[in-house]
Amino acid sequence: MGFNTALSGIKASADYLSVTGNNIANADTTGFKKSRVEFDDLYNTSVLGAGSGNSIGSGVSVSAVSQEFSAGTLSYTDNNLDLAIDGSGFFIIDGGMSDAYTRAGNFKLDEDGFLVTNNGNNVQGFNAVDGVVGGNLDDLKIPTDRIPPEPTSEMSLKVNLDSRNQDVPPFITAEFDPNNPDTYNFTQTQGVVDANGQSHIVTYYYAKGEQPNTYKIHATVDGKTTGDDGLPFLGDTYATFNNAEGGVDYNGDGIEEQPFELLYVGATPPNPIDIETAVKTPLAVNGTLNGVAITSALAPEEMRDTSIVGREAFDPLDPDTYSYGNTRTTYDSLGEPHTVGYYFIKQGEENTYELRVTLDGEESFVDPFTGDDVRYLERNTSVSFDPAGNLLGTYRGIPPLGTAQPVPLEVRGIDPTNRGSITELDIGGSTQYAIANTDTFEQDGFSSGELQGVSFDSDGFLIASYTNQQTAILGQIGLATFDSTDGLMPTGKTAWVASEGSGPANVGRPNSGTLGKIAGGALEESNVDLTAELVSLIEAQRNYQANSKTLETENTVTQTIINLR
Known part of the structure; x- marks a missing residue:
């Protein structure tokens, strides 16, 4: 023995x-x-x-x-297809007759775009369709197709408008001086005859006030501001017009459907009631000059015919015509980029801005069906803030020219391939604080793009990146655990198969249960x-x-x- x-x-x-x-x-x-x-x-x-x-x-x-x-130590590599498991799970591979399981995540792509081991076995996972990961375990494949373009359908803008912004142009506070053009915006002249039959020139000077499209009016006779008694020829007088930039041609036919006209003339700044009831007092010039009485009146009808604009016309290329503006990129259905601009023009009404939107430098487009000239954003759209600088809302109308009505910001025809499209511009979260003008802009459109690379996140999602800066989920790696790993049968090439001793595989997704999370660009050492x-x-x-x-x-x-x- x-x-x-x-x-x-x-x-x-x-x-x-x-x-x-x-x-x-x-x-x-x-x-x-x-x-x-x-x-x-x-x-x-x-x-x-x-x-x-x-x-x-x-x-x-x-x-x-x-x-x-x-578990072995994780070793990080420069290959995004190298995977390691931080947990007790196993990768699932197609072993031919049955699935096999491994902890070796040194994978690669074959000529057909499938994820495989060094031995050519397909790695199992859950493929995605249009970014939605399915529920059936299958050979994990990386499609190399070009990603199609997506037109812009949503825009989000968070802007801070500096509460120290001045009206555009700034309302005039300096004392009126007819010899100083900085103390008024524009003039209008009228010829009058005095009691002795002598001709005189009456000049009316319009100085921008704090309220939108409202002006304080001064007058001179032959260049003099006061008569023999030292009193002004014209007492305190204010005028309000219906627009800041003249009449409005809605359909581009050269005819102003909304002419530039006077809404109010009076001895005090206007209020909504005055505007609504169209109070208009003629401009009355009274006084004596060199002992001769001079009396003149400029009727409201004559003021309506003026072609002089109270504010320099808005021009996206001229920053003096708006308080703050910026441009960003949007995309049409063909993936062509376009430049959308948004411009805020502070109004005399405190904490109120007119908002203008352009596309490729233009405020409007020609409707392909009607031939009408259509604005991307409705005229007289305004944005208001409360005294604390928080956004109150967006409105159609600018006080005191009428009661402003809350409206959504709908940008029309921003996709030139689909002029009937309406894209909402969300400005929620915008503020008016005493810090510099700034904004953040997001939109959901993009151009077409080629596959640039792939990677896995900690949840095992297979994420593709494209040349147009977009990403997409292509699938998710599958993992398995066993009731008893001691019962697994080794088959070589660092793989195992299930046996009666191990029990069947419990298949799941990374970061669930004890399966563990995925470390991309890493391998588990022996x-x-x-x-x-x-x-x-x-x-x-x-x-x-x-x-x-x-x-x-x-x-x-x-x-x-x-x-x-």
Whole structure:
């Protein structure tokens, strides 16, 4: 029996050496899991000897070679298709007859765009359709198609308009001086005849006030502001017009459907009631000049015919005609980029701005069906803030020219390929604080783009990036766990298959349960501790030598017995 005991020890030690050597050999193998040898002692049994406390052992056997599935260290690479699992899950690969499972995530793309292992096995996951990840496990594929263009359908603008912005142009506070053009905006002249039949020139000076399209009016006679008594020829007088820039030609036919006209004339700044009831008091010039009485009146009808504009016409190229403006890029249905501009013009009404929108530098377009000239944003659209600088809302109409009505900001025809389109401009969250004018702008359109690269996030989503700065979800990697990883059967090439001992695979998605999350651009190193394995190698060698010595000793004893005569 001593021979058998020694032989069993030698065999067990040889197995120990083989397992340790295999661990050492795979110390640099991605996803490799080290093995260990588990031993059992042997005893001979018989009916007579059963239960005896003096039984002599008959050697050792290898009861199992088990694998340790502890996690290896993560090593980061420059390859976005290298994946590692921070958890207990396994990648699922198509093993032919059945699925196999691995922790080695050094994947690549084959010629058909499928994600595969170095051995050509397809990696399993959940493919996406139009960015929606499906529920069926399949070979994970990366389509290389060009991403189609998407026209702009939503725009979001968050702007801060500096509360220190002045009216455009600034209302005039300087004392009136007919010799100083900075103290008025425009003039109008009228010829009059005095009591002696002498001709005189009356000049009316319009100085912009704090309210929109409202002016304080001064008058001179032959260049003099006061009569012989030292009093002004014209007392306090204010006028309000219906527009800031003259008449309005709605359809581009050269005829002003809304002429430039006077809405109010009076001795005090206008209020909504005055505007609504169209109060108009003639401009009355009274006084004496060189002892001769001069009296003149400019009727409201005559003021209506004026072609002089109270404010320089809005021009997106001239920053003096607006308080703040900026341009951004939008896209039509063909993916062509266009430049949308938004401009805020502070009005005399406190905390109110007129908003103008342009596309490619123009405020309007020609309707292809009616031939009418259509504004991208309705005329007289205004934005108002409360005294604390918070957005009150958007309105059609600018006080005091009428009651402003809340309206959504709808930009028409911003897609030149679809002039009937209406795109909402959301300015929620905009403010008016005493800091510099600034804005953030977002829109959902983009041009066509080519596939530029792919990567995986921690949830295992396969994300494609394109040359048009867009991204898309193409799928999600699949993972599996087992009730008992010790029951997995190794098949080589750092892969395992399920067995009765492991139970069936529990398939799921990364970052759920114990499956773990994905580390993109990383690989899991072997969990072999090389120092520990070298120590085990020495132990296996000594065990082998010791059991060999037992065999040699048994042989010597046996030979002695044979030599007895």
